Amino acid sequence: MPSESDRTTSIKPHGDQPIQQKLLRGVLGVLRYESSRSLTPVRIAAWIGLALFPVGIILAVRMLTARLEVRDVQDVWYILLALVFVLQIEIVTVLSMLLWATPVVHAELEGQTWVYSVVRPHARWMMLCGKYLASFLWTSSCTVLSVSLIVPWLNTPDPSQTWKVCVSLCILSAMAHGALFIAIGTFFQKRAMVVAFAFAAVVEGVLAWIPAFILVNSLLSDEELPRPMDEILVSPDSSSVHVAILILFTVTLLFAASIRIYRTQFSWQSEY
């Protein structure tokens, strides 16, 4: 039997490429694979449906305001812009991420293919990042197309600026919500969809609206606001601070998901 030192020296490094290159190739490989798997009639129909659904709503509202002959155009575009935010961020992005990002591990367990990632070096991380990127691209492309179709109908003073702001918000939302649902998918691997749906319904659908309800209630009851209206609606902090917080939120969740996915022992038997 060889000595400990013999054994150590006999081990050859696996491959001669730098680890970063391997990781990048793995992530891009997963991205290609997931993207190509997404090109099915059902998924494409879902993508088009999600992209066109907000356009239909905005067009309906626009037609309604035209029929009612609303004169204050400024108020209308402001309200429509708020509606765009709700539709794109709270509905399309959340729904899309719920569908595509949450089953990151569950879909692999269901297809009995997770084992192939578990036994390859760094493959769990590659799968996580590749699937995150795929769901990010799938969702953000959908919302960007949707916003691009909507903006001409908003009649804002500066359509180009409106488009830039809306697209930025959609991309930031896809980035953060993607990480959130990926984390849910990795922490609750077998009941991921149930937990994610409950989260979307309770947190995004109810809790997220509480501050808005309080504000509206205060305005309707003529209560004195604690701060000026501008400060309540628009934070005094610079946008870069908000973006930094979102990036930190995203990185933290993805990091937590990576730790979770690496620490979990996947029993062969439970996958049968």
Add this chain to the structure above:
Amino acid sequence: MMQSPTGFASAELLRMSHATLLYGNVIGVNDIDVTLPTGAYALIGPNGAGKSTMIGLLTGALRPTLGAVRVFGQDPSRSPSVMGRIGLCPATDILLHNVSARRWLELQLALSGWGRRKASVRVQELLDQVDLAGAADRPLHTYSLGMRQRCKFAQAIAHDPELLILDEPFNGLDPVARHQLTQLLIRWKESGRSLIIANHVLHEAEKITDSFLLIYGGRLLASGTAGELHRLLSSLPQEFEIKCDQLRHLASLLACEMWTRSLELDWEKNRIRLAVESPIEFYTALSTWSTEHDIQIERLLGADGDISQLFRLLVSKHRGEVFHANPIQRLSS
């Protein structure tokens, strides 16, 4: 436990030092202590014996609750370089829809760090090797079970590992597919690389290797070459059936021996059925009696040469059944 098999290349393939894995209160594997040099091994045991759990430990997917596991001298759960040297073909079937074998194999190579162009070339080689080139672009869910098994085998060898581990590779295969896979595995073994094949059918594994690890109830019952296992067999209590011309005389001689556990004279079929605690002493005595008492032995039916009998004996011993119950009835069953 028997000693590790000998006669292979000197490099250490794996070492399990009192490895135990618990799934809550359930024991997956129990105090497995074995060191194996590089070579080809068959991990034999019935369903639920702990084969897949042992493979999980060897591939780093599972970590032992107690003890240690080393593959190529390193902990597979902590060393990515070791994982890269192992190829696994699991027992689970692939249940993917709308994915072709080519695309799936390219993904597996990407996960092993291969670039797109090199992976594409390698996938074509693999598809040719496992005879799937003609169906490479068909969705996996349209494949037969045998085709999916070959696809799984292709992904296991795709990154050119040094150790190939297969979990129940013959499950669901028709005879032709079994033969094809056996030939692939024999070629793999002949290429000098290591192989561990978990199976519950002995004769399939015997075609590929003569080194066995017998596992049951999470415990490694024995390990060794076929010859070593046969020697072990001769030291364990066994059951025999004898046909001869002097049944009564032979029975009386046998009845006087301390190592005879049970004896049954079957006049209708003209045979003696017996269980002995020491087969070596039985063989010696039978040979002597045959000469001294001129007893013509027409037939001696025992476990010699039948490795499945050894497995049954080891399992019975493990279960504590060998020294009680009616051994003759077990033989007839």
